[in-house]
Amino acid sequence: MKITGVQAxxxxxxxxxxxxxxxxxxxxxxxxxxLTGFAIGSSDVRVQLSAITDSLLVDEDPRGVTGLWERMFRxxxxxxxxxxxxxxxxxxxxxxxxxxxxxxxxxxxxxxxxTRPRINxxxxxxxxxxxxxxxxxxxxxxxxxxxxxxxxxxxxxDSESNLRRLELMRKTLASLTPEPGLMIDAxxxxxxxxxxxxxxxxxxxxxxxxxGTPTRGTDFLGLKRVSNAIRAAVCAGGSLGAPPAFLPxxxxxxxxxxQVGVANAGITGALQLADTAFGFELPVALSASPGxxxxxxxxxxxxxxxxxxxxxxxxxxxxxxxxxxESGWAIAGDRPGHGLVIERSLS
Amino acid sequence: MKITGYRVxxxxxxxxxxxxxxxxPEGVDLMPGSILYLETDENITGISLGFVGGAIKxxxxxxxxxxxxxVVGLWTRMNxxxxxxxxxxxxxxxxxxxxxxxxxxxxxxxxxxxWRTLGAREGRVKAYASGLDYCLSDEELxxxxxxxxxxxxxxxxxxxxxxxxxDLRRLGIMRDALSIASDRPQLMIDSNEYWSPKQAVRYIxxxxxxxxxxxxEEPARRxxxxxxxxxxxxxxxxxATAENINSIADVYPLISNQAVDVxxxxxxxxxxxxxxxxxxxxxxxxxxxxxxxCQANFMAQIAAALPNHNMxxxxxxxxxxxxxxxxxxxxxxxxxDDSPGFGVEIDEAKLAELKAHPPTGKGRFPFPRREGAGRxxxxxxxxxxxxxxxx
Numbered sequence: 001m002k003i004t005g006v007q008a009x010x011x012x013x014x015x016x017x018x019x020x021x022x023x024x025x026x027x028x029x030x031x032x033x034x035l036t037g038f039a040i041g042s043s044d045v046r047v048q049l050s051a052i053t054d055s056l057l058v059d060e061d062p063r064g065v066t067g068l069w070e071r072m073f074r075x076x077x078x079x080x081x082x083x084x085x086x087x088x089x090x091x092x093x094x095x096x097x098x099x100x101x102x103x104x105x106x107x108x109x110x111x112x113x114x115t116r117p118r119i120n121x122x123x124x125x126x127x128x129x130x131x132x133x134x135x136x137x138x139x140x141x142x143x144x145x146x147x148x149x150x151x152x153x154x155x156x157x158d159s160e161s162n163l164r165r166l167e168l169m170r171k172t173l174a175s176l177t178p179e180p181g182l183m184i185d186a187x188x189x190x191x192x193x194x195x196x197x198x199x200x201x202x203x204x205x206x207x208x209x210x211x212g213t214p215t216r217g218t219d220f221l222g223l224k225r226v227s228n229a230i231r232a233a234v235c236a237g238g239s240l241g242a243p244p245a246f247l248p249x250x251x252x253x254x255x256x257x258x259q260v261g262v263a264n265a266g267i268t269g270a271l272q273l274a275d276t277a278f279g280f281e282l283p284v285a286l287s288a289s290p291g292x293x294x295x296x297x298x299x300x301x302x303x304x305x306x307x308x309x310x311x312x313x314x315x316x317x318x319x320x321x322x323x324x325x326e327s328g329w330a331i332a333g334d335r336p337g338h339g340l341v342i343e344r345s346l347s
Numbered sequence: 348m349k350i351t352g353y354r355v356x357x358x359x360x361x362x363x364x365x366x367x368x369x370x371x372p373e374g375v376d377l378m379p380g381s382i383l384y385l386e387t388d389e390n391i392t393g394i395s396l397g398f399v400g401g402a403i404k405x406x407x408x409x410x411x412x413x414x415x416x417x418v419v420g421l422w423t424r425m426n427x428x429x430x431x432x433x434x435x436x437x438x439x440x441x442x443x444x445x446x447x448x449x450x451x452x453x454x455x456x457x458x459x460x461x462w463r464t465l466g467a468r469e470g471r472v473k474a475y476a477s478g479l480d481y482c483l484s485d486e487e488l489x490x491x492x493x494x495x496x497x498x499x500x501x502x503x504x505x506x507x508x509x510x511x512x513x514d515l516r517r518l519g520i521m522r523d524a525l526s527i528a529s530d531r532p533q534l535m536i537d538s539n540e541y542w543s544p545k546q547a548v549r550y551i552x553x554x555x556x557x558x559x560x561x562x563x564e565e566p567a568r569r570x571x572x573x574x575x576x577x578x579x580x581x582x583x584x585x586x587a588t589a590e591n592i593n594s595i596a597d598v599y600p601l602i603s604n605q606a607v608d609v610x611x612x613x614x615x616x617x618x619x620x621x622x623x624x625x626x627x628x629x630x631x632x633x634x635x636x637x638x639x640x641c642q643a644n645f646m647a648q649i650a651a652a653l654p655n656h657n658m659x660x661x662x663x664x665x666x667x668x669x670x671x672x673x674x675x676x677x678x679x680x681x682x683x684d685d686s687p688g689f690g691v692e693i694d695e696a697k698l699a700e701l702k703a704h705p706p707t708g709k710g711r712f713p714f715p716r717r718e719g720a721g722r723x724x725x726x727x728x729x730x731x732x733x734x735x736x737x738x
Contacts, residue, residue, distance in 0.1 A: 060468070061463075061468075063459070063463050063466070064463065064466060064467055064468035064469070065466045066465065066466030066467060066468075066652050066654065067466060067467050067468025067469065067652070067654075068468055069466075069654070070468075070654035071468065073654075100466070104457050106416065110414075110416050110417060112419065113416070113417060113418045113419030113420065113453065113620075114417060114419055114420045115413075115417045115420025115421065115424075116417075243630070243631050244631075244633075246631060247631060247632065247633070250603075250631060250632075251603070251632075268466070271627065272627040272630055272631060273631065275595070275623070275624040275627035275628055276627060276628045276630075276631040276632075278595065278624060278628075279595045279596075279598060279599050279602070279624065279625070279628035280599060280603070280628075281599070299419075299420060300419040300420065302422070302423040302426065
């Protein structure tokens with residue numbers, strides 16, 4: 001089987017709220033075997049995609065995905081770190097794994113060698129600036145629809161409102177479980193000492209499972225300092241990109257939970273990080289991904305802890321996922337590949 | 348597809364030549380072998396080579412009835428199965444053997460070589476020659492490395508540790524033999540944990556006055572991360588180790604303490620899955636891994652798919668009498684074809700013959716540690732090895 005070309009489509013999406021790009025990039029890798037692999041991302045990396053494809057992928061067998069990953073990775077490092085290039089590579093890697101699984105007629109989790117994933121789900125209220133009512137409604141619907149037992153709050157600068165909203169979330173979750181899991185996500189917004197004060201204040205009233213990215217994600221010294229001073233685990237990594245950025249975090253034990261997903265240089269990169277975390281006896285929290293594709297990866301991670309889910313409606317509306325969520329668990333289906341299918345026209 | 352049963356064949360093989368190291372310089376030419384056959388309900392059988400051990404009875408129920416394509420998930424199930432006593436000793440042998448046979452099955456089900464299942468771009472792995480050669484005469488030593496150099500192999504690893512003048516002379520012989528493949532052959536040495544860290548530093552520094560060494564293997568004990576780190580800080584060569592540990596759990600202190608520069612990996616590191624875990628952890632630390640020698644070089648299938656693999660050990664002492672395989676060495680690389688799985692089949696008639704008439708020769712099971720190790724040096728007695736004549 002040979003790769004014949006890659007088609008990249010940019011679909012503007014005004015409702016996309018987590019990136020500056022405000023749209024969806026759809027990548028389709030075509031082969032001479034009537035199979036197509038695809039992936040969805042949120043950055044417009046069409047230029048990088050075509051450069052990588054033309055020089056490194058055309059005429060290659062997509063089943064050699066690990067070797068191709070290494071090839072793309074080496075080439076991209078020649079000009080130093082390039083975040084857009086890494087994102088393009090991550091999308092291509094996902095599309096190649098999709099192809100590899102489809103070539104075997106297997107769902108991705110099985111192609112990777114996993115047993116059917118059943119992954120603990122945590123809801124993550126990513127929408128910054130939502131009102132208390134909106135938060136309560138979101139949390140309530142996540143409880144009702146998905147049966148979630150734990151949720152993460154994006155915290156802001158106002159301590160009072162953080163505490164109030166945590167209580168609101170706890171109460172909503174308590175309708176299903178007496179001891180809900182509570183996490184917060186600071187999205188890298190605090191100084192280390194500020195983080196310690198804020199988290200300690202919360203910990204007087206709440207038992208927090210983890211604190212997501214309390215300082216800037218690259219600040220392994222700050223993350224370590226926070227971890228040493230609070231009860232909750234420090235969880236970060238989703239924003240760090242490719243595996244090399246994690247070396248200082250591992251070496252200095254700056255993370256208690258390693259957040260990974262396809263955004264970390266694709267499936268190949270995420271698996272490398274998860275096994276490294278396993279070696280360090282650290283659990284892995286899978287980050288949110290279009291159509292919950294990351295759920296497949298959990299099938300081969302002995303240290304997988306949870307999968308992040310943002311909303312009832314998948315962010316990438318127009319795409320249908322084969323991962324279903326019930327009673328607080330994400331379970332992947334049997335559709336070959338990663339199970340995402342396009343439901344609407346891209347134009 | 349389901350796993351329905353298993354069969355283990357153990358046998359004794361006589362190699363075409365003896366192999367020896369600092370612990371047993373006079374060498375052995377007998378080696379125990381075992382083959383695990385993992386049977387399925389669809390007439391495809393997975394095999395693995397190496398050591399299986401008695402714990403297979405205890406561990407097999409963990410995979411019985413399961414789909415072999417789910418091998419990585421089954422690895423976790425097996426690892427959890429042996430939680431209390433640990434993934435050690437006999438349980439570790441069985442876990443690795445089952446995991447390898449499962450990967451063989453997974454690739455065979457997809458009708459592809461294992462290197463492709465694992466995502467390698469090509470079935471091609473750089474090789475280096477390793478004589479396990481303390482029992483060889485100078486002439487035999489030269490002949491071995493010259494034969495390897497004629498296959499394009501431009502690196503060699505010599506067994507050392509008991510006699511510095513002899514080791515220096517033999518390093519020169521190895522370099523000369525390899526010089527037809529490269530102007531600057533890669534030279535490695537291996538003392539198999541015979542030294543204390545400071546003995547290692549003294550010995551290696553003296554060698555480094557005359558030779559540029561790529562790596563020194565097991566210069567201190569396998570678990571001694573402080574000692575290995577000390578050696579690494581005091582010699583120019585990389586420190587290679589990890590051969591005799593069981594899993595990524597044992598690699599943790601070596602890597603986090605910066606005690607290792609090259610990780611020796613094999614199927615004995617908890618199978619293909621365990622071996623790949625270690626390689627991935629090493630990759631995050633920007634460390635290379637090197638696959639260890641094995642029958643028919645079957646683990647080259649995995650090495651081909653590890654982005655941070657540097658070169659694989661090739662010994663070729665003749666351990667394949669009851670095996671049929673298609674890999675070959677060409678221009679210094681192990682070349683794997685498209686045969687499914689590991690690309691190894693069993694010659695059942697030959698195996699039956701070996702079992703009916705076990706060969707005789709020199710053997711030591713288990714392989715011992717030499718007197719004086721880590722304290723003082725006990726050189727081979729006069730006449731015990733061909734290169735040390737009576738005085």
